[in-house]
Amino acid sequence: MMPPADETIRSPANPRVRAAAALREADARRTTGLTLVDGRRELARAVAGGTEIVEVFVAADRVAAGDADLDEVLTALGAGGARIAVLAPRAFDRVAFGSRNEGLVGVVRFAARPLTAVAFAAGRPVLLLEGVEKPGNLGAILRTADAAGLAGVVACDPRTDPANPAAVRASLGTVFTVPLAVASTAEAITWCAAQGRRVVAATPDGARLWHEAALVGDVALLLGSEAHGISAAWSAAATAGTIALDGVRLPMLGAADSLNVAATAAVLAYESLRQAATGR
Numbered sequence: 001m002m003p004p005a006d007e008t009i010r011s012p013a014n015p016r017v018r019a020a021a022a023l024r025e026a027d028a029r030r031t032t033g034l035t036l037v038d039g040r041r042e043l044a045r046a047v048a049g050g051t052e053i054v055e056v057f058v059a060a061d062r063v064a065a066g067d068a069d070l071d072e073v074l075t076a077l078g079a080g081g082a083r084i085a086v087l088a089p090r091a092f093d094r095v096a097f098g099s100r101n102e103g104l105v106g107v108v109r110f111a112a113r114p115l116t117a118v119a120f121a122a123g124r125p126v127l128l129l130e131g132v133e134k135p136g137n138l139g140a141i142l143r144t145a146d147a148a149g150l151a152g153v154v155a156c157d158p159r160t161d162p163a164n165p166a167a168v169r170a171s172l173g174t175v176f177t178v179p180l181a182v183a184s185t186a187e188a189i190t191w192c193a194a195q196g197r198r199v200v201a202a203t204p205d206g207a208r209l210w211h212e213a214a215l216v217g218d219v220a221l222l223l224g225s226e227a228h229g230i231s232a233a234w235s236a237a238a239t240a241g242t243i244a245l246d247g248v249r250l251p252m253l254g255a256a257d258s259l260n261v262a263a264t265a266a267v268l269a270y271e272s273l274r275q276a277a278t279g280r
Helices: 015-022 026-032 040-048 060-064 068-079 089-095 135-147 165-170 185-195 232-239 261-278
Strands: 007-009 034-038 052-059 083-087 104-109 126-130 152-156 180-183 198-202 219-224 245-249
Touching (some): 015 089, 060 083, 060 089, 068 104, 083 089, 135 165, 135 261, 180 185
Parallel strands (some): 052 083, 126 219, 152 180
């Protein structure tokens, strides 16, 4: 049986419901340090990543259905100190993620950390993402980093918030378990230099094909936004001798002149994995 709820909420105008729904907006997330997590798997990964679960909303119809798996999840969350409230359908619809409703939404304390606060494993690639705009792309790239066993992800000058509920959902909760930092481009360049990481940048005019460059070891795989690409700061740093920079390209044989940034990240990550497995 699920643990007793601290409250049953029927109105979508309830203050707790309104406060939770507001977390879909960046201003509310910045002010509170909280965000929303939709789904059981995502909440489980938040717990695994040591994220504080503040509050959990569960759909009344799922409770009435006697979902044993849901009972187990809620018991674990309640034991960890999360407040639990049952929401009537209209109230739950206000906090849920559209049609991808799993009957469970959590409020968690989470924000991406600065580079100085994140430990990245040496000897494994990191993904550097400059100016990525779409939360779905950021989430997908985090899933790729998790799947390919990369050291982590650095979002440079991000134009999307890693705590955006859409990024959390697209990452399948790996945003909580993959080492993730946010930084300015200048900070990321300084970090790469200090860590001795070679930078391999994916650009349409890269000097080599993607598989011709060494993508293993202490390397940073750099991707820019689809709209603006990679800023000139990277080539300037290379010219100044601050970093070692190599450019690679993926063939574009059709009408489009670039791949989706998440697709490019996956190609480079798995080429890195292949090189590590085969010794090139």
